[in-house]
Amino acid sequence: MTKKIYNFSAGPAVLPRPVLERAQAEMLDWQGSGMSVMEMSHRGKEFMEILAKTEADLRQLMNIPKNYNVLFLQGGAIAENAMIPMNLLNGGEADYVVTGAWSKRSVEDARAYGKINVIASSEADKFTHVPAYSSWQLHHDAAYLHICTNETINGVEFDGLPDAGSVPIVADMSSHILSRPVDVSRYGVIYGGAQKNIGPAGLCIVIVREDLLDRASPITPAVFNWKTQSENQSMINTPPTYSIYIAGLVFEWLLAQGGVDAIEQVNIKKANLLYNYIDSTDFYANHVVVSNRSRMNIPFFLADESLNDAFLKGADAQGLLQLKGHRMVGGMRASIYNAMPIEGVETLIQYMKAFESAH
Numbered sequence: 001m002t003k004k005i006y007n008f009s010a011g012p013a014v015l016p017r018p019v020l021e022r023a024q025a026e027m028l029d030w031q032g033s034g035m036s037v038m039e040m041s042h043r044g045k046e047f048m049e050i051l052a053k054t055e056a057d058l059r060q061l062m063n064i065p066k067n068y069n070v071l072f073l074q075g076g077a078i079a080e081n082a083m084i085p086m087n088l089l090n091g092g093e094a095d096y097v098v099t100g101a102w103s104k105r106s107v108e109d110a111r112a113y114g115k116i117n118v119i120a121s122s123e124a125d126k127f128t129h130v131p132a133y134s135s136w137q138l139h140h141d142a143a144y145l146h147i148c149t150n151e152t153i154n155g156v157e158f159d160g161l162p163d164a165g166s167v168p169i170v171a172d173m174s175s176h177i178l179s180r181p182v183d184v185s186r187y188g189v190i191y192g193g194a195q196k197n198i199g200p201a202g203l204c205i206v207i208v209r210e211d212l213l214d215r216a217s218p219i220t221p222a223v224f225n226w227k228t229q230s231e232n233q234s235m236i237n238t239p240p241t242y243s244i245y246i247a248g249l250v251f252e253w254l255l256a257q258g259g260v261d262a263i264e265q266v267n268i269k270k271a272n273l274l275y276n277y278i279d280s281t282d283f284y285a286n287h288v289v290v291s292n293r294s295r296m297n298i299p300f301f302l303a304d305e306s307l308n309d310a311f312l313k314g315a316d317a318q319g320l321l322q323l324k325g326h327r328m329v330g331g332m333r334a335s336i337y338n339a340m341p342i343e344g345v346e347t348l349i350q351y352m353k354a355f356e357s358a359h
């Protein structure tokens with residue numbers, strides 16, 4: 001029997017238990033093939049079947065329109081920070097909104113490729129909100145508008161989406177993709193690293209509108225070119241096959257839970273439980289404005305920071321793991337992705353209450 005724990009890591013993060021059990025059962029022999037998925041040729045019939053089903057299930061879960069391509073790439077979300085300007089900028093300018101550490105990083109990575117305008121930022125307010133859409137200085141001739149719709153480190157999530165007119169919105173959804181319904185048709189590009197709500201690290205999913213595939217700078221290497229990757233089923237290089245396989249199992253699991261609409265209800269419940277408790281006491285605090293509080297990543301701070309080590313040690317002893325906040329922010333952070341059961345959040349709150357009483 002493995003020890004009962006709850007894993008609050010921001011990523012790589014908890015995966016659904018039934019997915020891990022299925023992967024374990026299929027580890028040595030995938031469906032009578034005699035091979036582990038890890039051992040299969042990416043162009044073989046078995047893996048092509050896995051890839052096709054994984055893409056079909058993702059399309060169903062996110063209701064992805066036909067005029068969008070789905071890519072399964074290596075390099076994580078940070079690699080996309082460079083691929084986005086390589087594929088879309090081509091001598092133009094792009095608008096970026098900075099709402100936390102990840103979108104700030106996206107700006108820094110993009111600057112090498114052309115003119116990047118930061119049209120709104122909440123940095124002066126320590127990334128505690130998304131700047132009001134009415135304050136954004138949008139350029140109507142920008143090549144694209146980049147946003148990060150859920151800031152994993154700061155716990156800031158978009159509430160709705162601004163109207164960018166005909167400028168394509170490019171969104172980093174790494175840490176809340178599939179946690180709530182999204183109208184894909186409102187975006188030009190959606191991307192996300194897999195290691196939070198989708199599967200193991202090593203895979204980045206890019207959903208790109210077809211008409212944006214002709215804008216790459218001519219020096220874009222084939223492996224980073226979304227059009228070339230689209231024309232080659234993400235196989236201009238060897239894709240991260242095992243990560244894709246696990247992502248496929250997660251998609252099947254999510255469909256069996258009732259899909260994104262159903263999991264959203266659970267996510268709302270989990271987040272409300274934790275925020276309501278934090279707000280009910282002066283012992284803990286979360287500083288993000290209520291309408292931008294992330295349902296996935298919940299940073300919180302003890303009023304007496306000298307108790308941080310004792311809090312983490314006690315949590316660890318009870319099997320409540322990886323609650324330490326990001327080094328940039330400090331304090332604590334509970335990441336409660338789709339695969340975190342509600343019991344995990346309830347157990348965390350019980351521990352927080354007991355810790356408060358004891359101190």
Ligand SMILES: Cc1ncc(COP(=O)(O)O)c(C=O)c1O
Nearest residue numbers: 076077078079102152174175193
């Ligand atoms: C919102 C967001 N963007 C980008 C990244 C970077 O992802 P990766 O390390 O996979 O490149 C992370 C990661 O942890 C993230 O949470």
